[in-house]
Amino acid sequence: MYSGAQISLYPMTDDFVGVIMNALGALDPYRDRLRIETDDISTLLVGPPEVLFPAMRELFSSAARTGVHCVLSATISRGCPGEPDDAMCRSEHFEGPMPPLVERQALALAALGQAPRTDVFSVAQFSLYVMGENRHMDEIYGCIDFLRGSGTFEKAKNFVTKLSGDTGALFATLEQAFCRFGPPEGHVTIDLTVSANSPSAR
Amino acid sequence: MYSGAQISLYPMTDDFVGVIMNALGALDPYRDRLRIETDDISTLLVGPPEVLFPAMRELFSSAARTGVHCVLSATISRGCPGEPDDAMCRSEHFEGPMPPLVERQALALAALGQAPRTDVFSVAQFSLYVMGENRHMDEIYGCIDFLRGSGTFEKAKNFVTKLSGDTGALFATLEQAFCRFGPPEGHVTIDLTVSANSPSAR
Numbered sequence: 001m002y003s004g005a006q007i008s009l010y011p012m013t014d015d016f017v018g019v020i021m022n023a024l025g026a027l028d029p030y031r032d033r034l035r036i037e038t039d040d041i042s043t044l045l046v047g048p049p050e051v052l053f054p055a056m057r058e059l060f061s062s063a064a065r066t067g068v069h070c071v072l073s074a075t076i077s078r079g080c081p082g083e084p085d086d087a088m089c090r091s092e093h094f095e096g097p098m099p100p101l102v103e104r105q106a107l108a109l110a111a112l113g114q115a116p117r118t119d120v121f122s123v124a125q126f127s128l129y130v131m132g133e134n135r136h137m138d139e140i141y142g143c144i145d146f147l148r149g150s151g152t153f154e155k156a157k158n159f160v161t162k163l164s165g166d167t168g169a170l171f172a173t174l175e176q177a178f179c180r181f182g183p184p185e186g187h188v189t190i191d192l193t194v195s196a197n198s199p200s201a202r
Numbered sequence: 203m204y205s206g207a208q209i210s211l212y213p214m215t216d217d218f219v220g221v222i223m224n225a226l227g228a229l230d231p232y233r234d235r236l237r238i239e240t241d242d243i244s245t246l247l248v249g250p251p252e253v254l255f256p257a258m259r260e261l262f263s264s265a266a267r268t269g270v271h272c273v274l275s276a277t278i279s280r281g282c283p284g285e286p287d288d289a290m291c292r293s294e295h296f297e298g299p300m301p302p303l304v305e306r307q308a309l310a311l312a313a314l315g316q317a318p319r320t321d322v323f324s325v326a327q328f329s330l331y332v333m334g335e336n337r338h339m340d341e342i343y344g345c346i347d348f349l350r351g352s353g354t355f356e357k358a359k360n361f362v363t364k365l366s367g368d369t370g371a372l373f374a375t376l377e378q379a380f381c382r383f384g385p386p387e388g389h390v391t392i393d394l395t396v397s398a399n400s401p402s403a404r
Contacts (some may be wrong), residue, residue: 002360004328004360004361005361006327006359006360006361008273008395010212010273011214012212012213012215012216012218013214013215013216014214014215014216016214016271016400038402039359039402039404040325040397040400040402040403040404041325041327041364041395041397041400042327042359042362042395044359044360046360069218071210071275073273073275073395073397075329075361075362075393075395077329077360077361078265079256080361081339082339082342082343083360083361112255112275123242123243125208125243125244127277127279127391127393129331129333129391130333130337131331131338132335132336132338133330133334133335133336134334134336135333136334136389137283137284137334140284141284145364155243157208157244157246158204158206158208158246158248158279158285159206159246159277159279159282159285159391160208160244161206161210161276162243187338189329189331189361189393191277191329191391191393193210193243193244193275193277195242198242198243199219200240200241200242201242202241202242
């Protein structure tokens with residue numbers, strides 16, 4: 001299994017470089033469990049979901065605490081057939097057989113109780129893609145059912161689902177969506193946008 | 203068929219609202235052929251690819267011409283089984299049978315000759331997802347072959363392909379990737395980031 005994300009942080013301020021550089025310190029507790037590579041358009045994080053989602057949460061929360069309108073955009077992927085297996089990505093999420101959908105929904109909801117509180121309010125919008133399956137919409141609709149009961153569901157939109165709430169709850173919900181839907185060994189991706197401090201009305 | 207995008211424009215400046223409001227005028231020539239809805243996290247554009255990609259190109263180019271570091275992020279989709287057919291999205295791209303892959307690659311390359319020049323340099327990074335197919339990677343690898351010959355291919359990265367060049371050529375290349383790979387009636391999406399004026403070294 002290979003899992004990770006290409007992420008970018010967009011602070012809407014003249015001092016965007018300063019906000020980004022300060023926020024990067026929030027990744028320090030995770031650096032020994034991630035491979036990190038940066039170029040001019042994104043930063044690659046390679047590692048298991050249980051490290052990846054908390055790392056993104058802390059990076060984004062740190063930037064959002066400046067009060068600046070900030071967005072985190074991420075392309076998150078697991079099991080892409082074009083990527084090599086990597087011991088760094090080993091995760092208990094991807095071992096063993098796949099329980100029935102209703103059982104996975106219950107496990108996902110139960111896991112949300114462990115989400116840390118950040119006291120940073122944000123909105124998130126994402127699409128979950130399950131590849132290589134003829135019945136991919138069953139998994140996607142199953143995930144949307146879970147989201148409706150997650151406590152952070154805001155609304156369904158064309159192409160995406162929108163969540164809002166504490167940033168800790170949002171990233172816990174995203175991690176469950178990414179890990180529990182689609183086969184454990186399957187090719188699953190998320191196209192994610194998280195936003196805080198927007199001046200636009202919700 | 204239903205096709206469209208959830209898009210967001212991120213100008214990295216204190217005056218991000220001003221840059222966005224000024225850039226929106228670039229959508230005017232396309233408004234009668236698109237349905238447009240905005241909330242606090244993204245703007246929905248519904249319409250056929252031959253309107254959608256030029257509209258995104260003009261919006262982004264307009265913002266980038268300010269010289270500010272700007273990013274356009276988009277979730278682009280066609281044929282999602284959860285969306286209704288819509289006459290507004292009718293496109294010749296999605297009619298008729300699907301030619302063999304090698305023929306579609308040639309058609310895609312030939313179409314790039316029609317790309318307008320914007321004189322705005324940008325970099326783009328994207329993933330193409332083909333759903334509901336057991337052999338989805340054949341279409342993705344076929345698309346990557348096309349990209350390597352497109353004139354704007356910069357490099358393959360984990361999870362994504364990176365392009366760079368004139369913004370006109372980039373959006374023409376993205377439109378071809380979106381329309382020519384995956385079945386005409388299939389569920390195909392692109393997770394896209396386009397960036398201009400970044401101070402980071404490439």
